[in-house]
């Protein structure tokens with residue numbers, strides 16, 4: 001059994017750390033917002049070092065720290081992950097680019113051609129993170145008013161068409177959202193490996209679509225019992241369709257030499273609690289976002305209130321927006337919790353931490369080598385359980 005471990009790329013600009021959130025602009029890692037200091041601006045003027053250069057550094061760090069690749073998220077505040085992957089492919093050797101995209105905003109034949117071109121250019125290093133949209137202002141930013149469950153119907157049809165044209169034989173399709181006549185990838189592009197499909201969403205419509213299409217069903221972290229129940233539901237649904245999905249979890253991590261040092265980091269970030277940012281993250285019709293936001297109580301007397309089980313903390317959304325849950329603890333504790341998730345059925349992780357560059361090295365050097373230790377019979381056989389690049 002191998003566990004694939006990815007690291008997130010902060011495509012929206014990065015915080016200097018969890019205790020100096022982006023909006024305070026203290027020596028942060030660039031991005032496009034006004035007032036960003038470094039590295040994009042020197043002496044008050046833009047220099048030639050762009051945020052793309054910073055993302056390239058994260059890619060190289062993740063690769064050398066042992067991650068299989070990275071997740072490139074897609075929101076109105078990010079770069080376009082397709083363009084960034086193409087631009088950064090030459091910066092890496094084995095690194096896999098997990099491109100997040102909403103099928104609704106691309107024609108599937110165009111997506112097939114872009115994907116096959118990237119597969120050919122990178123030696124098959126493209127992975128899909130299929131997102132169907134969370135509604136609300138972010139969906140309207142794209143002008144997309146398609147209703148929640150219909151977005152999953154569109155995603156499903158999109159993936160059918162994309163697979164239909166992939167092998168190079170003329171493909172006709174006349175569906176609800178898409179139409180093709182004799183579409184096929186040209187001989188030079190046909191025959192590339194089809195990208196692995198990561199698929200997320202907690203609604204009934206998402207679980208039904210995931211059953212048909214997901215290689216990996218992807219979830220944000222939740223309390224482990226809830227995650228287990230959710231995975232069981234997805235597994236049952238997929239098995240009824242004769243499929244066996246794998247499972248993946250996206251997790252923020254604050255890991256330090258001691259548990260006390262990790263909580264001290266959270267305590268410093270706690271000075272910047274921003275409930276508005278957390279509410280914005282939950283705006284829209286996403287069942288998954290509402291599910292995790294529901295864990296954050298209205299009244300909080302202290303940050304440790306939010307530790308819902310040992311080392312599992314649901315306060316991240318209050319500090320930096322985004323998903324609520326992550327792991328906080330010593331290197332050993334975080335590795336143990338990840339091992340427990342593996343026992344629970346997780347096959348892949350997408351880990352993250354602020355700042356993404358420095359934390360990629362830290363987690364790669366301090367946590368990944370401990371992972372799987374409880375499963376090992378022979379010391380030093382870590383690479384037996386991890387699909388890592390070194």
Ligand SMILES: Cc1cc2nc3c(=O)[nH]c(=O)nc-3n(C[C@H](O)[C@H](O)[C@H](O)COP(=O)(O)O)c2cc1C
Nearest residue numbers: 073074131132133201202203206220250286287288
């Ligand atoms: C790990 C993970 C990563 C996601 N990344 C993105 C993203 O980059 N962009 C985005 O618009 N939605 C993203 N989503 C949102 C979901 O794909 C989904 O569209 C949304 O949660 C609505 O699903 P639901 O109502 O079925 O739960 C992500 C979800 C998860 C679990």
